[in-house]
Amino acid sequence: MFHCPGCGARHAWGLRAHQCPTCAGPLDFALEEVAFPREAILSGPPGMWRYAEALPRFEQPVSLGETFTPLVPCSIGETEVWCKVETTLPTGSYKDRGSALLMSYLKELGVEEAVEDSSGNAGASLAAYAARAGVRLKVFCPGSASSGKLLQIRLYGAELVQVEGPRPRATEALLAYEARTKTPYASHLWHPFFLEGVKTLAFEMVEQLEWQAPGTVLCPVGAGSILLGLHKGFSELRRAGVIPRLPRLVAVQARNVSPLHRAFHQGEEDVARAPDPQPTLAEGIALPMPVRGKALLRALRESGGTVVAVSEEEIAAGVRHFGRAGFCVEPTSAVVWAGVARLDRETGWDGPAVAVLSGHGLKASQAIISLL
Ligand SMILES: [Zn+2]
Missing domain, CATH: 3.40.50.1100 (Rossmann fold)
Structure with missing residues (x-):
C-alpha cells in the first residue's frame, strides 16, 4: 500500500505514478506485515532476497545475483x-538494491519503457536492471558525470541523454520529456x-x-x-x-x-x-x-x-x-x-x-x- 505523508491519501498496489496523484508529493510504501524468521532467512540465498517476508512479492523478481556485501x-x-x-x-x-526492487515492480505492471535522471550511479544501476527486465530506459545525466558511469549506462543498452550545466538541468530536461511523452518516471529519488x-x-x-x-x-x-x-x-x-x-x-x-x-x-x-x-x-x-x-x-x-x-x-x-x-x-x-x-x-x-x-x-x- 502506498501512503502519502503530505495529504494522507492511500493508493493501492499497481500505482504507476512516481508521486502522489492527489497532491504530487513523495509517497511512502509499507507492507502490512514484516517478519524476520531467522531459520528461513539463514536457509535463503546470500543477499537481499533472503528477507522475503520483509519485501514485496513479485512473480518474477528482476535480479542480477545481488549478493551479501562484505x-x-x-x-x-x-x-x-x-x-x-x-x-x-x-x-x-548500493543503488542496485533499489533498482532491483523498482524494476521488479515496473516489470510486474507491464511497463515497457521508462525514464530516469541521475548523476551517474543510479542511471547505471537502473540501466543494468532495465536490460535484465527487458524495459527500454532513457537516462538524463549531467554532461559532467563521470565517464565510467556514462559508459555503464550505454553498455547496458539504455539511451543516454547528456545535459550540460549543473545536476538540476538533467531533471528539468527529463520532466519536460516526461510531460510531453507520459513515459513512466523510474525515479530513484521519488519512487518508494x-x-x-x-x-x-x-x-x-x-x-x-x-x-x-x-x-x-x-x-x-x-x-x-x-x-x-x-x-x-x-x-x-x-x-x-x-x-x-x-x-x-x-x-x-x-x-x-x-x-x-x-x-x-x-x-x-x-x-x-x-x-x-x-x-x-x-x-x-x-x-x-x-x-x-x-x-x-x-x-x-x-x-x-x-x-x-x-x-x-x-x-x-x-x-x-x-x-x-x-x-x-x-x-x-x-x-x-x-x-x-x-x-x-x-x-x-x-x-x-x-x-x-x-x-x-x-x-x-x-x-x-x-x-x-
Ligand atoms: Zn498526497
Missing part, C-alpha cells in the same frame, strides 16, 4: 569501524520502491553483526536514499522486536552542497534549496535540494543522529586513505572517512560503528587520477 573492519584514524562494502554489488554501487530495496542494507548489517544493531551508521547523503533506506530497515527490525532501538544515523555531506547540514543544525522542519551550491568532488551527492527533506530530518532526529559537512580537501584525503586501507571508493563515498574523524573529535558515538562505502572508485577514475 562488512570489513577498518581503522579510521584512532577509530575502529566496520565498512559495509557496497562496491561489490553488480554495477558497483527504491527505498524498499535500500532498506535491505540495514537487514544485512544486523545479520552480519550477529543480530545486533550497530550503535552508529554513517553514510553519504545527497538525496538521502541510503539514510532513508537505513531508517526504514532499522525501524522495521525494531517493530518486529529484532533490535531494541535505532542506531544513530549520521549523514555526511560535501560542504560545497550541504542543504541538509544547514537545515538540521538550524532546527528546521524541511530542507531549503542550497543557496549557492559549489562544485564538489562528491558528484553523487551534489544535489541542492532533496525530494524528501522532511523525512530526512525526522529520521536523523528520531535516531539521535546528526549531519556533518566535509571540505573538498577532506574528501580528497578520504579517497587516498581508503585506497591505502585497500578500498577503491569514489569521492562521493570517501566523505565518510572525514565524517568518522569529525564525529570522533566533536560528538563521540555509540559503537559498533558502520560506514557505508556506497560506490566503486573505478567509476570515477578520472577524478581520482587528479588526487593521487
Whole structure:
C-alpha cells in the first residue's frame, strides 16, 4: 500500500505514478506485515532476497545475483569501524538494491519503457536492471558525470541523454520529456520502491553483526536514499522486536552542497534549496535540494543522529586513505572517512560503528587520477 505523508491519501498496489496523484508529493510504501524468521532467512540465498517476508512479492523478481556485501573492519584514524562494502554489488554501487526492487515492480505492471535522471550511479544501476527486465530506459545525466558511469549506462543498452550545466538541468530536461511523452518516471529519488530495496542494507548489517544493531551508521547523503533506506530497515527490525532501538544515523555531506547540514543544525522542519551550491568532488551527492527533506530530518532526529559537512580537501584525503586501507571508493563515498574523524573529535558515538562505502572508485577514475 502506498501512503502519502503530505495529504494522507492511500493508493493501492499497481500505482504507476512516481508521486502522489492527489497532491504530487513523495509517497511512502509499507507492507502490512514484516517478519524476520531467522531459520528461513539463514536457509535463503546470500543477499537481499533472503528477507522475503520483509519485501514485496513479485512473480518474477528482476535480479542480477545481488549478493551479501562484505562488512570489513577498518581503522579510521584512532577509530575502529566496520565498512559495509557496497562496491561489490553488480554495477558497483548500493543503488542496485533499489533498482532491483523498482524494476521488479515496473516489470510486474507491464511497463515497457521508462525514464530516469541521475548523476551517474543510479542511471547505471537502473540501466543494468532495465536490460535484465527487458524495459527500454532513457537516462538524463549531467554532461559532467563521470565517464565510467556514462559508459555503464550505454553498455547496458539504455539511451543516454547528456545535459550540460549543473545536476538540476538533467531533471528539468527529463520532466519536460516526461510531460510531453507520459513515459513512466523510474525515479530513484521519488519512487518508494527504491527505498524498499535500500532498506535491505540495514537487514544485512544486523545479520552480519550477529543480530545486533550497530550503535552508529554513517553514510553519504545527497538525496538521502541510503539514510532513508537505513531508517526504514532499522525501524522495521525494531517493530518486529529484532533490535531494541535505532542506531544513530549520521549523514555526511560535501560542504560545497550541504542543504541538509544547514537545515538540521538550524532546527528546521524541511530542507531549503542550497543557496549557492559549489562544485564538489562528491558528484553523487551534489544535489541542492532533496525530494524528501522532511523525512530526512525526522529520521536523523528520531535516531539521535546528526549531519556533518566535509571540505573538498577532506574528501580528497578520504579517497587516498581508503585506497591505502585497500578500498577503491569514489569521492562521493570517501566523505565518510572525514565524517568518522569529525564525529570522533566533536560528538563521540555509540559503537559498533558502520560506514557505508556506497560506490566503486573505478567509476570515477578520472577524478581520482587528479588526487593521487
Ligand atoms: Zn498526497
